[in-house]
Amino acid sequence: MSPLNTTISRAWQALREQPLHISYLGGEMLYDACDTLARDNADITMEEIGISRLGRPLFALTLGSGPTNITIKGNAHADEPAGIVTCLVLARLLTENPVWQILNDHFRFFLIPTANPDGLARNWEWLDGAFDLKRYFMHVYRDLPCDDVEFGYPASIDTSVQDVRPENMACARFFDTAAPVAAHLSLHSIVFTGGAWFLIAADTNLTPFEPSLSFVTDACVDEGIPLHDEDRGGQKGFTRLREGFHSIPTVEGMKAFFNRSGDTALASDFRINSMQYAMKNCGARFAAVSELPYAFDRALANMTPTGLTRRDLELRRVDQYTIVLNELADTLDRFYDLPKTDDGQFWMDYFSAYLAYRRSSLKSLMRDMDRYADKQATLRDLYDVNLLELRHRIYNSAAGYRLSRFGDHPNADEWGKRYRTCFDQQFDEMASRFQFQVVSLVTQVRLQLAIILAGLIAVGDQETSDLKNE
Template sequence: MTDPDYLRRVLARVDALDPLASFPGVDALLAAADAVAAAHPDRVRRRRIGRSRLGEPIRAYSVGEGPAVVVIGGVHPNEPIGFHTALRLLSDLAEGAGPAAELPATWHIVPCIDPDGTRLNESWFSDPSDRIAYARGFYRPAPTEQVEWSFPFDYKGIVFDDPMPEAQAVMRLLDETGPALVAGLHNAELGGVYYYLSAGETAAIPALHAIAEHLEIPLDRGEPEFDGVEPLADAVYPALSSRAIVDVLDELGVEPASHVVSGGMADYAGRHDAAMFVAELPYWTHADSADASPTTLAYAEILERRARQLDELDAVLSEALDRAEPHLRIDSQLRRAAVAFVRMMPAMGEEVRGRAAREDPSRLATAAELFSNADHVRMFRLRFGSILARALRAETAAGGAAPQVRTALARLDDHLERWYDEARSVTGLRALPIERLVGVQYGTLLAVAEVSLNARGAEVPA
């Protein structure tokens, strides 16, 4: 397990983080990282590891000596908590300060792996506490354009061999360094913190719980992201790979190819026997997301309700896209993402309905499950409705929108305003202090790195 003295030093460091109220955009983030490198040329090595799809350089910053630990920020461009984590880690290492600098590792830090996608989210970075502003400016790439899920894959008849340039940059970095540990800096949206962790690093689990408790960030006890993935501990799940998801879907009798089309970062890290770690932090929380007490409602009934609501959402979004798509002229990231997510909606409803059919009808849902199932629908309405509206609005702003596009947008906007009002009406929702979220991500990363390095024979100072 994590050395108690080291954990105390980690907690002291995360307690000392300065208050944070916003997230840096791409330019500010990279300027800050470059400034650290320039101030410490004897300790920090900066190099380009690739380019984005639009041609922007992607840089890694390397510090330290020992087994490699690779840290990737901005893996999903709507998840910027890790930008602060990457900068704090880089600064502490460059200055030789704090518990990060004590670890005998060579750290390779990529502050932002998807600058193109991140720029499409920057409108809400100045006030991330506003969930509606977040929704209006939301962008998440189509699944095959997500860095996390754009790695080579060949398993059980599913083959993918066209990784995007950003994923190729990660592949080069992993091939070059042969890391002991790879950490993706992710975050969730609403609820509590949960983790993905390789089985060999389970000794870090007590520290994962302790750091979240210390910083008063609740554990998420609601619905897991993927059905059939058994937790390693409370709010801790096995590191997620496409291979594992395919196996789970096979066991559940679900056709894997309708859900998995490519490899994940964990699949590629596995080629190097690297451990994986992800801390998923929410922007907002609600007391119900951590409430494991039973309700009077059957869990299967809650899932059925969610499936019906997803079907209703599918009908609204598909009607808008079917009307507009033949007349869309701008091939953009927004358009490709909107089309991909809308066309995925039927499978989402079917998957949840299949889960309901497999559940024991007498099993009662917990308060956390009730809340998270309802909020998953709310999240998809806000995310996918908003991203489709942004794509249609881009056509109108360019001055080339056909009447069918304008009609589809007007009808969709009516639904969106109702969904925004419904999201505003949720009582008890509160934004979490950003510095505490960064503290959990930073602190747990150090705790897992300490365990991982110890397991590989590196001498970690007591």
């Protein structure tokens, strides 16, 4: 093991021995936390890199004196804020922990804690306080494809593209200042999986990344979290590499999938993601994404074959999808002509656009069946289809409750109570049928730090290989 990899291994052990007293951050709390870090540590530079669409500032932290640049971004998707905390914990470790401080001599870190402060603010009702899965389902907000910050980057900073979000332009400019970049990490979360899941910018030849993947796998064992597994057959760019690891989705894969529906406008909403941007424009040779669940059930990673073909099961998914989307349409029709507050109109427009997006996705799914012609369905696939109906009915009831809450008509309170009762019953049914284990924020942050450390291993190994080949 190289001296650098030995240090990285020691850094992981030091992290596991250090108690983390952390919570989700947003708004002024996030600014104050970043400002305190910069004021307490002369080695940390804090700067405002841009302003969001709704006028909120985007901040970045830079630290380390090494020759190799690493870019790290959190909270691209509105409802995935763990990466914010991870960036701040990383900055604290690099300035205060003796083992982690050694990494500053090898690397320079460019951190964007949140790339989506507007989306973060819309999720504050479930973020404020201890995490509760039921509260998450009731109040979650997620940007639609036309506003997706992860898939919203220009081809280059010099490209003139209308409607690129200012957040994406700010992040792109910041990444450009870090060029040449050796590795880029995008920190994401996911609601349900069978365990920890990681996306790697790699083809099927994993040999150069074996030490990094083994490091992450061992970290998951240390944290008591199984690896997720599934096979999407390359859909949207997701190709299974091995248990726990897929390739990153691509703009090409996204466009190809949604073009199948005939909704070319939706397909055109997708631009390159931050991983593609960093590799194309900043020279990154390694890029990875964490997809750490809020809750996992091992059944959702059970790859035991069933007697069903994958195509038959996907047809069942289409049937379930059709039912729950029609139910959402009925809910929206009920509220369409009723008086609403301004917030109520926002949510009506949002859920209407969400329904249109999901229906296009359904059409694409129906026309993409050939992908699964030769595949056998697994127990994981069966559990996932069963979960789809349950979780979407919960979302539908939450939508009805939210529209009632912001209704301006005599029946608003009564309807709100009915939707809340349905929501409670449906959530309890899902909880009784699946054995979900909630993943603590501490575990999410540790495993996001593990994929960052794995990126450092990959970079170090590539540099060593380059020297040998000179």
